Amino acid sequence: MTYLRLPLRKTLLALATSSALALVFAAPALAHCDALDGPVISEARIALNSGDVTPVLKWVPAVDEARISSTFEKVLEVRQNGGSARELADQQFFAELVEIHRASEDAPFTGIKPAGAIDPAVQLADKALDEGEIDTFLARIVEKFEQNARSAFEATLAAKQQAGNDPERGREFVDHYVNYVHYLEDVHKVIAGNSGHSH
Numbered sequence: 001m002t003y004l005r006l007p008l009r010k011t012l013l014a015l016a017t018s019s020a021l022a023l024v025f026a027a028p029a030l031a032h033c034d035a036l037d038g039p040v041i042s043e044a045r046i047a048l049n050s051g052d053v054t055p056v057l058k059w060v061p062a063v064d065e066a067r068i069s070s071t072f073e074k075v076l077e078v079r080q081n082g083g084s085a086r087e088l089a090d091q092q093f094f095a096e097l098v099e100i101h102r103a104s105e106d107a108p109f110t111g112i113k114p115a116g117a118i119d120p121a122v123q124l125a126d127k128a129l130d131e132g133e134i135d136t137f138l139a140r141i142v143e144k145f146e147q148n149a150r151s152a153f154e155a156t157l158a159a160k161q162q163a164g165n166d167p168e169r170g171r172e173f174v175d176h177y178v179n180y181v182h183y184l185e186d187v188h189k190v191i192a193g194n195s196g197h198s199h
Contacts, residue, residue: 032122033059034098037115039126041094048090051076059101071096145187152180 002159033040053072060068069164071093078089091112121141128134159173 018039032118035110035112035113035115035117036094038113038118040098041112044097045090047072048075048079048093056097058192059097060099064100064104067099069101070190092196109123149184152176156180 023142024096032038035041038061040056043059047053053069056072057065057068075089075093079086095109098112102109122161126138128137156173156176156179157175159169163173164172
C-alpha cells in the first residue's frame with residue numbers, strides 16, 4: 001500500500017472520521033439505539049436490575065421523565081411475578097423507552113431490533129468511549145477511506161484511459177466517474193458541515 005504524505009494523511013484522517021461517523025450514525029439501516037444490545041436497552045437492563053430508573057432518564061426528554069418513571073415502577077411490580085411476566089414487562093419497558101427516545105430525534109420507531117444488528121463502526125465508536133481511547137478506531141476509519149478513495153480513483157482513471165471514441169467504453173468511464181466523484185463529494189459535504197445527524 002502506498003501511503004500518503006503525513007500532512008495530507010492528517011487532513012484525510014479528520015475528513016474521513018467526520019464523514020464516517022456522520023454517515024454511520026445517519027444511516028437508517030444501522031440499528032443502534034433500538035437494538036437489544038444497544039446503549040439504551042443495555043442501560044435499561046441495569047436500571048431494572050438495580051430498581052433505579054435514573055440511568056435511563058438521560059435517553060428521554062425532560063418532559064417524558066414522569067411517563068418513563070411511572071412505567072418503570074409498574075414494570076418493577078410485574079417483574080416480581082418472574083418467568084414470562086418478567087420478560088414481557090421488560091420488553092414493554094424497552095419498547096416504550098426506545099420509542100420515546102427515537103421520537104425525540106424525529107425518528108420512527110419500528111420495533112426493537114435483535115442483538116448483533118449494530119454496525120461494526122458503531123460498535124467501535126462505543127468501544128472507544130468505554131476505553132477512553134479513539135486512536136484505534138480512527139486508524140481503521142482512515143484506512144478504509146484511503147482504500148475506497150484509491151480504488152474508485154484507479155478504476156475511474158483506467159476507464160478514462162480506455163474510453164477513447166467508443167461509446168460503450170465511454171459509458172463505463174462515466175459510471176466509474178459518477179461513483180468516484182459522488183463518493184468524494186459526499187465526504188466533502190460532511191466535513192464542510194452540510195450533512196446533519198438524522199435517522
